[in-house]
Amino acid sequence: MELIILLTIFASQISCSSTKTLKLDINKVDRIEIYQGYPGNKVPMKVGFENDFIADLNKSKELGPTKYMKTHRILIYYKDNNTDTIYTNGGIHQFNNWYKSNKNLIEKYALNETVLSNTVVGQLKTAQKLELLMAEKKYDEAILLFSQRQQKSINELKKEPEMFNYWCLAWTFDKAKFERYTNRIKSGNGNFVFEENEWKIDEK
Structure with a gap:
């Protein structure tokens, strides 16, 4: 029994230690710039955000290959004149591998915390249409908002x-449920594809 317990603890330690995170050294960083789109517009960030921003990036947990919209670029300029580019939507970051933060870091550290990408704004519009159509039981029209x-x-x-x-019940929102859904979209974790010139929900 004691051997089983020890093996369980050992396996748990291996599992925890195998979770990879980003390892960026703030002491080597000269400055950080964030752009929305490509070449894009520079996003105004809070004064002195760099230390906390890098600390939060380093807490991001490694994912497997992940499909997501690369709405922003994080440019990290180092004191030795090298530059790293991280492609991100604020919540998921691609830098050699894919990593996920607990919060949308661009929204957290942008000078205007409510800054949203055109992608997210479009997805929120689709969500709002869905909420209204489902409340009115216009199910055939609501289905057209899906991919x-x-x-x-x-x-x-x-x-x-x-x-x-059951599907209708799952996609009919009350206030709290809709807030959770839109917060997921704002964090960059909405499941959408761009079809027929608008964002369509890509989950059943």
Whole structure:
């Protein structure tokens, strides 16, 4: 029994130690600039944000290969004249690998904390349309806000009334549920694809 406990603790330690994070050295950094789009517009950041920003970046946990919209670039200029570029949406960062923060770091440290990318604004508009249509039980119109791939799956669900009713309940929002959903979008974790000139929900 004691051996099993020791092996469990050992396995847990290995699992924890195997979680990789970014390792950026703030002492080597000269300055940091953040741009929205490419070449893009420079995002005004809070005065003296660099130390806390790097500390939060270093807390980001490694992910596997991840599909996400690269809405911003973080340019880290070093004192030795080298530069690193991190592609990000504020919450997910690509730098040799993919990493995820607990919060959207661009929103956290931008001079205007409510700065949102055009991508996120578009996705929020889709979410607002969905909330209204589902509340009005206009399900056929609501389904059109989903990606073509998801529309096929949802239309298959319609053939089974009980399953479709469950889907309707899942996508009908109260105030708290809608706030959680939009916060997920604002953090860069919304599941969307750009189809037919608008953002469509890419989850069932």
